[in-house]
Amino acid sequence: MPRQTGTAPAQQTAPGQQATPARPTAGPDRTPYPAAVTHVERLPVRPGVTAPWPDWVPADLRDVLTTRGVQQPWRHQAYAADLAYSGRHVIVATGTGSGKSLAYLLPALAKLLADPRATVLYLAPTKALAADQLRAVAELGLDGVRPACYDGDTPQPERAWIRQHARFVLTNPDMLHRGILPRHGAWSNFLRRLTYVIVDECHSYRGVFGSHVAHVLRRLRRQTERYQRVRPTTEPGTPVFILASATSGEPARAGSQLTGLPVEPVTEDSAPRGAVTFALWEPPLLPGARADTDDLTPVRRSALRESADLLADAVAAGVRTLAFVRSRRGAEVVASSARRALDEVAPGLGNRVAAYRAGFLAEERRALERALTTGDLLGLASTNALELGVDLVGLDAVLICGYPGTRASLWQQAGRAGRAGREALAVLIARDDPLDTYLVHHPEAVFGRPVEATVLDPTNPYVLGPQLCCAAAEGALTSADIELFGGASVKQTLDDLVAAGLLRRRPTGWYWTAAGRPEVDLRGEGGTPVDVVETSTGRLLGTVDPGSSHFLIHPGAVYLHQGVSYVVDDLDLDGACALVHAEEPDWSTHAREVTSLSVAAVREYRDAGPVGLFVGDVDVTSQVVSYQRRRIGSGEVLDTRPLDLPARQLRTVAVWFTVSPAALAAAGIEPADVPGALHAAEHAAIGLLPLIATCDRWDIGGLSTAAHADTEAPTVFVYDGHPGGAGFAERAYQAARTWLGATRDLIAACGCETGCPSCVQSPKCGNGNNPLGKADAVRVLDVVLASLPESAD
Numbered sequence: 001m002p003r004q005t006g007t008a009p010a011q012q013t014a015p016g017q018q019a020t021p022a023r024p025t026a027g028p029d030r031t032p033y034p035a036a037v038t039h040v041e042r043l044p045v046r047p048g049v050t051a052p053w054p055d056w057v058p059a060d061l062r063d064v065l066t067t068r069g070v071q072q073p074w075r076h077q078a079y080a081a082d083l084a085y086s087g088r089h090v091i092v093a094t095g096t097g098s099g100k101s102l103a104y105l106l107p108a109l110a111k112l113l114a115d116p117r118a119t120v121l122y123l124a125p126t127k128a129l130a131a132d133q134l135r136a137v138a139e140l141g142l143d144g145v146r147p148a149c150y151d152g153d154t155p156q157p158e159r160a161w162i163r164q165h166a167r168f169v170l171t172n173p174d175m176l177h178r179g180i181l182p183r184h185g186a187w188s189n190f191l192r193r194l195t196y197v198i199v200d201e202c203h204s205y206r207g208v209f210g211s212h213v214a215h216v217l218r219r220l221r222r223q224t225e226r227y228q229r230v231r232p233t234t235e236p237g238t239p240v241f242i243l244a245s246a247t248s249g250e251p252a253r254a255g256s257q258l259t260g261l262p263v264e265p266v267t268e269d270s271a272p273r274g275a276v277t278f279a280l281w282e283p284p285l286l287p288g289a290r291a292d293t294d295d296l297t298p299v300r301r302s303a304l305r306e307s308a309d310l311l312a313d314a315v316a317a318g319v320r321t322l323a324f325v326r327s328r329r330g331a332e333v334v335a336s337s338a339r340r341a342l343d344e345v346a347p348g349l350g351n352r353v354a355a356y357r358a359g360f361l362a363e364e365r366r367a368l369e370r371a372l373t374t375g376d377l378l379g380l381a382s383t384n385a386l387e388l389g390v391d392l393v394g395l396d397a398v399l400i401c402g403y404p405g406t407r408a409s410l411w412q413q414a415g416r417a418g419r420a421g422r423e424a425l426a427v428l429i430a431r432d433d434p435l436d437t438y439l440v441h442h443p444e445a446v447f448g449r450p451v452e453a454t455v456l457d458p459t460n461p462y463v464l465g466p467q468l469c470c471a472a473a474e475g476a477l478t479s480a481d482i483e484l485f486g487g488a489s490v491k492q493t494l495d496d497l498v499a500a501g502l503l504r505r506r507p508t509g510w511y512w513t514a515a516g517r518p519e520v521d522l523r524g525e526g527g528t529p530v531d532v533v534e535t536s537t538g539r540l541l542g543t544v545d546p547g548s549s550h551f552l553i554h555p556g557a558v559y560l561h562q563g564v565s566y567v568v569d570d571l572d573l574d575g576a577c578a579l580v581h582a583e584e585p586d587w588s589t590h591a592r593e594v595t596s597l598s599v600a601a602v603r604e605y606r607d608a609g610p611v612g613l614f615v616g617d618v619d620v621t622s623q624v625v626s627y628q629r630r631r632i633g634s635g636e637v638l639d640t641r642p643l644d645l646p647a648r649q650l651r652t653v654a655v656w657f658t659v660s661p662a663a664l665a666a667a668g669i670e671p672a673d674v675p676g677a678l679h680a681a682e683h684a685a686i687g688l689l690p691l692i693a694t695c696d697r698w699d700i701g702g703l704s705t706a707a708h709a710d711t712e713a714p715t716v717f718v719y720d721g722h723p724g725g726a727g728f729a730e731r732a733y734q735a736a737r738t739w740l741g742a743t744r745d746l747i748a749a750c751g752c753e754t755g756c757p758s759c760v761q762s763p764k765c766g767n768g769n770n771p772l773g774k775a776d777a778v779r780v781l782d783v784v785l786a787s788l789p790e791s792a793d
Helices: 059-067 075-085 100-114 127-139 157-165 173-192 207-228 251-259 303-317 326-343 360-373 409-413 434-441 460-473 479-485 488-499 545-554 661-666 673-691 728-734 738-748 776-789
Strands: 037-043 090-095 119-123 147-150 168-171 194-199 240-245 265-267 276-281 321-325 351-355 379-382 397-401 424-429 504-506 509-512 530-534 542-543 559-563 564-572 577-582 587-608 610-631 638-640 648-660 698-703 716-721
Touching: 037 434, 037 545, 059 100, 075 090, 075 100, 075 127, 075 240, 075 265, 090 100, 090 251, 100 119, 100 168, 100 194, 100 240, 119 173, 127 147, 127 265, 127 276, 127 360, 147 157, 157 360, 168 173, 173 194, 173 460, 207 251, 207 460, 207 479, 240 251, 240 716, 251 265, 265 276, 276 434, 303 321, 303 326, 303 351, 303 397, 303 424, 326 351, 326 559, 351 360, 409 424, 409 738, 434 545, 434 673, 434 738, 460 479, 460 488, 460 504, 460 509, 479 488, 488 504, 488 509, 530 728, 542 559, 542 577, 545 587, 559 587, 559 716, 587 648, 587 698, 610 716, 610 728, 610 776, 648 661, 648 728, 648 738, 648 776, 661 673, 661 776, 673 698, 673 716, 673 738, 673 776, 716 728, 728 738, 738 776
Parallel strands: 090 240, 090 265, 119 168, 119 194, 147 168, 194 240, 276 424, 321 379, 321 397, 351 379, 397 424, 530 577
Antiparallel strands: 037 276, 504 509, 530 542, 559 564, 564 577, 587 610, 610 638, 610 648, 648 716, 698 716
8 A cells, every 4th residue: 555654865864963872782692882873863854745636536546545544645746646647757766655656556547447458567676566566556446457466476377367357467577578578479468558667666777687677678668569559549659657766866867778768757755754863883892803813903793793682672672673684694694693682581582583585485475574564573684675665564673784785775774664654763783894884984975965876787788689689589670679779889789699690680670590588687697596405305495596506505505594504415506406404503604716807808098107097898707616614603714615616707897907016116015015905905995886886895896916917017906796797897987086085094094903894804805805904005095096187086
């Protein structure tokens, strides 16, 4: 059901107040320590502004909404709905909980009620969001709408009925790409009458995934226009696109890139907002030796343990809380730790906490969503699988374990609490990581700044070529399609596909040459998900995407599923299956990777004397070669065991800088210290890139060397972790001074002596964070910043 509520958009934050030092509540394994709160931002209550119902809204629809508490739409809802009903493509980019669903449901449902032959297609990035919207539409009980979900979980017997009879079809881009467009003939009646296409949470379509989705939408437009061209009507052949987005930078540009159409932005949020208290929290330093050294430098308490304790404290107090955790493993760890802490206080209370993540079976995810909504669960530790749109009514607090990579995601996650106008608490808990450390000590980088623009590039050849093949398999491409898919770049790509034998050129167009469909993975996960199967029972526990399988389910890995530990017996990559057995070892596993890189082409460069700044295409070869077993609790390294896994190749885009040996020597860096200096600068630069690009550190990789074969100089590379690039390296090149300046300042300001996870150590370093030279990294960056002109930003 559309809700008339609102929470904090990033542009409308109030001036922050420095928090009074506060001592966090002590947990079962926690001793008192100094204040962890570094800043508190208080966002005041904001009243809502309504507008009259548009004249075209049918009385029965208005009556149903009124009985459900929607007396009038908010002003931005009515404005966006009017635009769409008049035939203009629109993007609604307002805060979480601002009622974007009503903005697109009003025109869509009005059309379905007025025209018994019209159809509507709804696209969501996740199955959970589509299922949630299906419930909302079905609960309205409107005659003749016939909503239905069509995704990978839809039983086969229902699919034919949906194709022929459903009028409001909810799906995701993956199913549109794999299941609907390749069988467009079976969907001809639906496409011929398609009036609206709703693209929900469209800010999630960024990078390579977003670039693929942009072409899937163009393929949809192509087939829709084909079928609508033959119907006897004067209506335009292109359905109206209504996009919904979290508050984002340049929404009209992003919407236009995604659809290939001019899009009207609606950005004024007129929904009410309850008061929000947003705290920045840095876990304390604890005395004791680091796990892998004899160094007695204090170590910082992990964000996972801190989040688990705060989640347990909240649940014990009856506060319904959602904890966002960066990784699947982390979500399991936080949930398990919180359950143990609660059971020590009140046996059985731990049952009211669970983990939620991708890889769970569909029935498990739905059961968890229901339990949180009804209050059977008071605490949930989730990956970003619950960041988008699912209406979780009644949450009081959100814990964000580690900066999620973009301010858009930060506000989206924080907005999950306080829906229905309640006061809310959001807490960002910093990981021991350069960017997190920077943000909790620089609140101005979080509050009062606009969120990032969504970055995608439909002209990426690694996206464009495969998508043109998909389009040709759905029907021969003609000259008229060239402009639809991108213009000049399309013609060159078509020539390349013909030369490669993938397409055949004929006077009537370009034809797909193979018997089967092109294999194209929208999300860049590298193929079929890997099933995780319990050896003794044959029970399917869950799935892991192929890109993560080398790290998460290699032979000997510890795999967590709803608090139960399993050890991997075998990984069959060809068969996409990992066999596991239940075991509770007192150690965890951590995969180690080695990487090499070669420069394929330089796109652009700046010559700054002793420093060179470049952006271009690179080939990256990576291989997981071993894993460490570390004792749980102390982190002691028990041993390192070899692995025999295949190497993986990646052609992508990188930004890199070179520094002459003479300049490094003049800065006081000895030749033997150059590798450590560059390595430390690389780690910190990767950690700070999300400050200026729409990525997080797991979207990017890096490599540094004192003498690279292609540059013949000391070099630091940072590259996009997606085939063909995702726009992050180009952004880093454009904002090099801002990026590298923040990197230098963070390293210099860190209180450690030789380097720590808050500045130059990396959680994913394939060399075990060795060698690292913190002080020399500052000197390297001083040389770079002194040489780069002001225009390098």
